Amino acid sequence: MSAAIAVGLGGLAGWRVLQRMEARHVETTAKDPLVQRATGYFRENLTAATSAEDLVGDYKMLQVALGAFGLDKDAANKAFIRKVLESDLADTASLANRLGDKRYLKLAKAFQGRSNAGAASQAIAEAYVQRQFEKRVGEGNETYRLALNARNEVKAFAARASSDRTMWFEVLGNEPLRTVFAGAFGLNKAVANLPVDRQLELFMSASERVLGSSSFSKIADEASIDKLVTRYLALSQVQANTSSNRYAAAMTLLSRQR
CATH class of the missing domain: 1.10.3700.10 (AGR C 984p-like)
Structure with missing residues (x-):
């Protein structure tokens, strides 16, 4: 190990x-x-x-x-x-x-x-x-691993000649990368159950809202990647703290019932 x-x-x-x-x-x-x-x-x-x-x-x-x-x-x-x-x-x-x-x-x-x-x-x-x-x-820290991976993967998109739609489909098909984008955009796991074209629309729309663009020629620059990753980490921390607080509250209630 x-x-x-x-x-x-x-x-x-x-x-x-x-x-x-x-x-x-x-x-x-x-x-x-x-x-x-x-x-x-x-x-x-x-x-x-x-x-x-x-x-x-x-x-x-x-x-x-x-x-x-x-x-x-x-x-x-x-x-x-x-x-x-x-x-x-x-x-x-x-x-x-x-x-x-x-x-x-x-x-x-x-x-x-x-x-x-x-x-x-x-x-x-x-x-x-x-x-x-x-x-x-x-x-x-698993969120840091995912953040490192996303940073490097998205950075590589900048040199690609593929269309934005093609690269977004790659994001959707790459689970570790998708996790970071979905986390940064506040999209829950239920989105994965939607038709893939609808998923594409949601991710691109969220990218416009959060990163200011859905074009990888713009969101693959250092500033946008940093914004993507830091937003993912910040929201992940909020979610973890919320889950922890809920667990603590549940344990308190259980202890009172004994």
Whole structure:
């Protein structure tokens, strides 16, 4: 079990402290013997000749590849991951392109685009280290893990040529990212039961109201990302405090009835 990263504070104050400490903690995570062995093994064994079958058949390599994209829970779904890796990315009907969660598409692109295996393996290894850092933060505070992930994911949208609707659909299909947007917008979980087009309307409308725009060319800048994340953390803290107060009140009532 990796050591949890705790900052000693909660809410927005703790988030600011974590941001100042982030670079040092990422470096420490990269130097962890377990992480070093995992990334070292991956870099040594991923080559241009590595097939999808080879990758899913090597648990150590698969662990790093999936971990780099936050897909750790799919380690046992080898047949599914192999199909993702072997998808024809030029075919819009292929599995990787059809999946709502575009982390699978990113995994397939990284695997198939490794003409320079050394550069590809290094990029995946670095992403794995970042995810391991986020996991350790999450062991101390899950909302911070989600905030870190959202910050990095949304920042990457700025360089994308995809339409805003396409990227919003990606937000809806990516559960960790969706959680942050929904939390910041004050949208409850029941929204997920609505038709997807209606969900899209609600998220885009909320983005206009809260962030001032629903275009990722604007909301993927530093100021908007900071507003998104801090609003998510603030509302999460309010919700946690409310739940705690309700629990305390319930326990008080129960104690009086004894």
